[in-house]
Amino acid sequence: MQNNFLQWTTIIVIVFIIMACARSIDLNPKKNLIFDVPEGWPQPVYNFSKNPLTASKIALGRMIFYDPILSRDSTISCASCHLSYTAFTHTDHDLSHGIEDRIGTRNSLTLTNLAWSPSFMWDGAVNHLDMQSLAPISHSTEMDFDIELVINRLNSNFKYQTAFTEAWGSELITGERFLKSISQFVLTLVTSNSKYDQIMRSEAGVEFTEKEQKGYEQFKAKCSSCHVEPLFTDYSYQNNGLAVDSTLNDSGRMLITKNSIDSLKFKVPSLRNIEFSYPYMHDGRFRRLKFVMKHYSKGIVEHDNLAKQLRGKINLSSDERVELIAFLKTLTDKEFLFNKSFTYPKSHH
Amino acid sequence: MQMLQKLIFLITLLIIVYSNIKAQNTQQIQISFRPVYLDRTLTIDLESDIKLDSTDVVIDLFRCYISNLEFVNKKNRVFYEKDSYHLLDAEKLETLSFSLEVKKEILYDSIRFMIGIDSLTSISGAMGGDLDPTKGMFWTWNTGYIFFKLEGESPICETHKNRFVYHLGGYDGLYAAQQWVTLPVTNNNDINIMIDLDDYMQKIDLIVQPNLMRSGKSAFKYSQYASSIFKIIK
Numbered sequence: 001m002q003n004n005f006l007q008w009t010t011i012i013v014i015v016f017i018i019m020a021c022a023r024s025i026d027l028n029p030k031k032n033l034i035f036d037v038p039e040g041w042p043q044p045v046y047n048f049s050k051n052p053l054t055a056s057k058i059a060l061g062r063m064i065f066y067d068p069i070l071s072r073d074s075t076i077s078c079a080s081c082h083l084s085y086t087a088f089t090h091t092d093h094d095l096s097h098g099i100e101d102r103i104g105t106r107n108s109l110t111l112t113n114l115a116w117s118p119s120f121m122w123d124g125a126v127n128h129l130d131m132q133s134l135a136p137i138s139h140s141t142e143m144d145f146d147i148e149l150v151i152n153r154l155n156s157n158f159k160y161q162t163a164f165t166e167a168w169g170s171e172l173i174t175g176e177r178f179l180k181s182i183s184q185f186v187l188t189l190v191t192s193n194s195k196y197d198q199i200m201r202s203e204a205g206v207e208f209t210e211k212e213q214k215g216y217e218q219f220k221a222k223c224s225s226c227h228v229e230p231l232f233t234d235y236s237y238q239n240n241g242l243a244v245d246s247t248l249n250d251s252g253r254m255l256i257t258k259n260s261i262d263s264l265k266f267k268v269p270s271l272r273n274i275e276f277s278y279p280y281m282h283d284g285r286f287r288r289l290k291f292v293m294k295h296y297s298k299g300i301v302e303h304d305n306l307a308k309q310l311r312g313k314i315n316l317s318s319d320e321r322v323e324l325i326a327f328l329k330t331l332t333d334k335e336f337l338f339n340k341s342f343t344y345p346k347s348h349h
Numbered sequence: 350m351q352m353l354q355k356l357i358f359l360i361t362l363l364i365i366v367y368s369n370i371k372a373q374n375t376q377q378i379q380i381s382f383r384p385v386y387l388d389r390t391l392t393i394d395l396e397s398d399i400k401l402d403s404t405d406v407v408i409d410l411f412r413c414y415i416s417n418l419e420f421v422n423k424k425n426r427v428f429y430e431k432d433s434y435h436l437l438d439a440e441k442l443e444t445l446s447f448s449l450e451v452k453k454e455i456l457y458d459s460i461r462f463m464i465g466i467d468s469l470t471s472i473s474g475a476m477g478g479d480l481d482p483t484k485g486m487f488w489t490w491n492t493g494y495i496f497f498k499l500e501g502e503s504p505i506c507e508t509h510k511n512r513f514v515y516h517l518g519g520y521d522g523l524y525a526a527q528q529w530v531t532l533p534v535t536n537n538n539d540i541n542i543m544i545d546l547d548d549y550m551q552k553i554d555l556i557v558q559p560n561l562m563r564s565g566k567s568a569f570k571y572s573q574y575a576s577s578i579f580k581i582i583k
Contacts, residue, residue: 051475127472130474131475134482135490139490147482174481175481175484176480179474257522
């Protein structure tokens with residue numbers, strides 16, 4: 001009984017102190033930022049309460065993102081394969097490449113709207129955004145390094161000691177703080193201001209052209225069951241009828257689930273900024289959107305587990321393909337692609 | 350300012366009184382793990398270069414996650430440790446024992462814990478402390494903790510540098526490899542648990558499967574072996 005009384009007294013006193021301090025917290029430049037969910041979008045899946053955004057942590061994450069210190073020979077950074085001007089993917093390369101020109105087996109994905117993504121990688125190998133960067137750091141054809149050694153490097157680097165102190169309140173650099181900082185930066189890569197978005201928000205003076213409108217109708221009829229609006233993906237894994245590339249023999253999602261039903265399935269990617277994120281597909285086999293159109297209308301291979309929506313032909317006349325591409329280009333968000341707060345952080349160098 | 354000083358004094362006083370009362374009602378229970386190999390406490394020797402005889406089997410790395418530790422009395426849970434995640438590492442003695450603060454009146458007849466990390470924690474992003482992914486117990490190419498890691502060398506292994514490597518894990522699906530271990534204990538302030546690596550080495554086959562580094566059916570089977578080697582030292 002006495003024990004209980006003391007506990008309550010302590011709590012009340014502490015609450016009183018917190019209230020007294022509340023005003024000064026408000027003025028703190030390191031205060032938690034609110035993650036803006038665009039109008040009409042679903043709630044994000046990322047749990048911000050476990051990693052509240054702050055300006056200094058986002059800045060630290062950005063500094064890490066652009067730093068080749070993460071790779072074994074300090075030659076490549078995250079940004080080597082994820083460039084801001086191309087929706088954070090690597091154009092003109094079908095497969096990603098790492099240190100010493102080593103070539104991987106898959107095309108880099110775009111890094112956009114990651115707060116909504118329940119899993120990562122083309123095959124869903126990574127189950128949480130925080131853990132994503134561990135994969136390229138350790139992969140032999142990417143950074144070919146080791147998280148423990150990365151942390152050692154950062155711990156002996158004055159620039160990072162300062163930045164971690166600024167962001168996390170002490171110069172202790174741990175795997176957890178490192179990973180959460182990267183998450184903070186990439187979480188800010190939200191693209192939601194394309195022409196399509198402006199039209200959906202009924203903004204004055206923005207309208208689809210006739211061609212785009214027809215393309216949108218085609219899209220809703222033939223594509224949107226997997227590329228679900230407004231994120232333009234349902235985050236599922238599908239076999240979309242690509243012929244197997246015998247030089248790669250990539251069985252996709254099956255590598256993770258070890259279940260043959262997942263053979264040749266890959267994540268449905270978002271179509272946002274697709275105009276700038278070529279080449280297309282998990283192995284970057286299509287260099288232009290017209291080849292993607294050709295695949296879906298003529299090139300589907302009838303694998304046993306082909307996505308049911310692709311069974312029976314998707315008929316697209318040549319006019320319809322042109323209209324569909326016109327619509328897809330309305331998903332380009334120039335404000336996102338040229339956002340200065342996402343580019344190389346000059347102030348740190 | 351004076352007001353603030355008074356407050357700080359008051360709080361300090363409260364904390365002291367509170368912790369005194371708490372200390373009187375609780376007891377410290379020490380849990381110690383002892384990896385045993387060749388009938389002796391396993392010591393990891395990375396310095397000396399020993400020439401191995403043809404049948405020698407040397408273990409030079411042993412790490413394992415113990416989590417969700419609880420005390421049970423007549424099949425009812427009577428105590429559980431909060432944020433219960435412990436990485437045991439044979440190379441670091443300080444990781445092999447820890448203490449729990451348990452109310453004095455609690456009676457228990459067994460201790461229960463998981464070998465491995467529960468699936469909820471496995472999907473919850475970056476963690477600190479023993480769960481920090483820099484501890485060498487995390488699969489980077491397919492998210493998940495390695496639950497049990499045992500490596501060594503033997504001339505009987507026809508592998509690169511005669512190494513054998515067992516990394517057991519897999520947090521969900523058909524072959525989720527977490528294993529619960531329940532061991533009978535009496536109300537005692539010291540609980541000593543042997544990890545009988547001789548037993549493990551007898552159950553596995555170094556020639557047929559010297560390497561196992563991914564989740565699946567084999568990892569599941571080997572995890573079951575691993576769960577049977579935890580034994581109370583009386």
